[in-house]
Amino acid sequence: MITDFFFLLIIMGGHVSSVELPDADQQITNGTIIGDNEAEVEKVCNFQDIAQHLNLNKDNFKYTMSRPILNNSHHTEVWLEVKLYAILDMREIDQTLITYIWVYLKWRNEYIEWKPDEFCGIKYITIPTSYLWMPDIAIEEMTEKDKASPSPYLSIFSDGMVEFRNDQVVLSTCKMHVYKFPFDIQSCNLSFKSIMHEDKEIYLQSSRNDTMLTEWSRKVMHTQYEWLFINISVTSEIVNHFGFDQNAVTYTITMKRRSVLYLANFILPVLFFLLLDLSSFLISDTGGEKLGFKVTVLLAVTVMQLLLNEILPSSSDSIPLIAVYCIGVFALMLLSLLETILVKHLIEKDSAIEDETDGDRSLGENSGSNQGGHNFCSCFREIKRCSPRASVDEVSSHETPSVSLSSLTQKESSSKLTEVSVALEKVSDELRETGKTITLLSSNRKPGYWTRMVEFISPKDVCDSWDLGDDVNILSEDETDYRSLATSV
Numbered sequence: 394m395i396t397d398f399f400f401l402l403i404i405m406g407g408h409v410s411s412v413e414l415p416d417a418d419q420q421i422t423n424g425t426i427i428g429d430n431e432a433e434v435e436k437v438c439n440f441q442d443i444a445q446h447l448n449l450n451k452d453n454f455k456y457t458m459s460r461p462i463l464n465n466s467h468h469t470e471v472w473l474e475v476k477l478y479a480i481l482d483m484r485e486i487d488q489t490l491i492t493y494i495w496v497y498l499k500w501r502n503e504y505i506e507w508k509p510d511e512f513c514g515i516k517y518i519t520i521p522t523s524y525l526w527m528p529d530i531a532i533e534e535m536t537e538k539d540k541a542s543p544s545p546y547l548s549i550f551s552d553g554m555v556e557f558r559n560d561q562v563v564l565s566t567c568k569m570h571v572y573k574f575p576f577d578i579q580s581c582n583l584s585f586k587s588i589m590h591e592d593k594e595i596y597l598q599s600s601r602n603d604t605m606l607t608e609w610s611r612k613v614m615h616t617q618y619e620w621l622f623i624n625i626s627v628t629s630e631i632v633n634h635f636g637f638d639q640n641a642v643t644y645t646i647t648m649k650r651r652s653v654l655y656l657a658n659f660i661l662p663v664l665f666f667l668l669l670d671l672s673s674f675l676i677s678d679t680g681g682e683k684l685g686f687k688v689t690v691l692l693a694v695t696v697m698q699l700l701l702n703e704i705l706p707s708s709s710d711s712i713p714l715i716a717v718y719c720i721g722v723f724a725l726m727l728l729s730l731l732e733t734i735l736v737k738h739l740i741e742k743d744s745a746i747e748d749e750t751d752g753d754r755s756l757g758e759n760s761g762s763n764q765g766g767h768n769f770c771s772c773f774r775e776i777k778r779c780s781p782r783a784s785v786d787e788v789s790s791h792e793t794p795s796v797s798l799s800s801l802t803q804k805e806s807s808s809k810l811t812e813v814s815v816a817l818e819k820v821s822d823e824l825r826e827t828g829k830t831i832t833l834l835s836s837n838r839k840p841g842y843w844t845r846m847v848e849f850i851s852p853k854d855v856c857d858s859w860d861l862g863d864d865v866n867i868l869s870e871d872e873t874d875y876r877s878l879a880t881s882v
Contacts, residue, residue, distance in 0.1 A: 575652040595640065
């Protein structure tokens with residue numbers, strides 16, 4: 394019985410173990426399948442699988458050596474889009490424009506294609522630029538390469554489209570028209586074309602129209618320096634620079650200069666200098682202040698012209714209007730300065746002539762006054778000293794004679810005194826008129842003239858140190874004495 398029990402246990406245990414093992418094996422097998430499926434899903438959804446599927450690597454000449462086309466007679470279409478982010482600088486003296494732009498390039502690679510459904514819906518991947526051929530598009534007006542390195546990646550899409558984006562600072566030439574400076578409007582070109590390929594190999598075209606480019610550039614414009622962005626236009630043309638035709642796309646950037654600062658810092662100050670020069674006509678010509686003032690203002694305008702010369706290009710085809718404006722102001726101020734010099738020269742010359750004439754005249758008058766003036770004064774003194782006393786003595790000494798003789802003597806003396814009185818009145822009136830004339834002439838002459846005349850003419854030459862005022866006073870006193878004497882007689 395015990396033997397049967399152990400035999401039953403052995404039979405049951407073997408059956409259970411035989412039943413459970415297949416389940417465990419099945420679980421392990423199913424787990425392996427599940428693990429394999431998960432690994433397979435991860436492998437399919439990885440970007441590297443697409444690269445392996447397309448066989449993308451640096452050594453594959455199919456992608457890197459030449460244009461990605463199946464038939465060499467077909468051309469490669471390249472779509473170009475340029476967006477202007479900033480106008481950094483405009484150098485008038487060098488005629489160069491510095492801008493910051495974004496460049497978008499698209500073309501089709503006929504060797505690239507996959508089905509997104511087979512790769513978990515992946516429609517594009519990003520790979521290094523060294524893995525694929527890229528069109529050799531360059532800017533014709535660029536004079537200096539951007540110091541920053543270009544973008545190292547590009548994107549490829551499931552339908553074979555390849556997209557490359559790059560931002561760069563462009564230093565390009567720009568032929569400027571500065572005739573209306575600083576109220577000018579400038580248009581600068583950025584021409585994109587292939588370096589080596591003909592238009593039969595690469596067909597370059599713009600992907601956006603003028604309106605869209607202008608609106609988008611206005612929205613993203615960061616800085617415009619001293620310029621006001623107006624619009625950006627695009628044109629396509631065929632050029633022949635190296636003996637074969639090439640397709641070129643030209644973007645024209647139109648901008649207007651902000652002229653407020655130039656108006657406030659240059660044009661108005663020059664006008665103010667001209668007004669100051671015109672106001673200098675109110676300054677007297679006798680001193681040297683007017684000449685120095687005009688020279689100072691003229692030098693200030695010269696400094697402004699030097700500043701203008703540093704701004705405007707020397708290779709301009711025509712003279713700018715602002716240069717004509719400065720030259721006109723400078724010419725007017727120069728003529729004003731020459732007029733001041735000429736007037737001062739004429740005044741000095743006239744003064745010299747007057748000095749010589751007055752000197753000769755004063756010498757003649759002095760010589761005549763030394764001869765006739767002394768006699769006149771002597772005679773006048775004798776008349777003053779002798780005539781009244783003699784008449785009185787004669788009257789007093791002959792008081793005893795007869796009445797007829799006395800009356801006759803009195804009549805003769807009275808007539809003589811009357812004649813002398815009339816003569817003295819005439820002389821007094823003439824002296825007064827002469828004094829008024831001298832005063833008027835001295836007031837009309839320029840300062841300093843009569844000072845030199847006083848130093849030149851010695852006061853001792855007229856009537857023994859008698860000046861003109863003393864003569865007038867003496868004659869007035871003598872006239873009074875004679876009149877009193879005549880009245881008493």
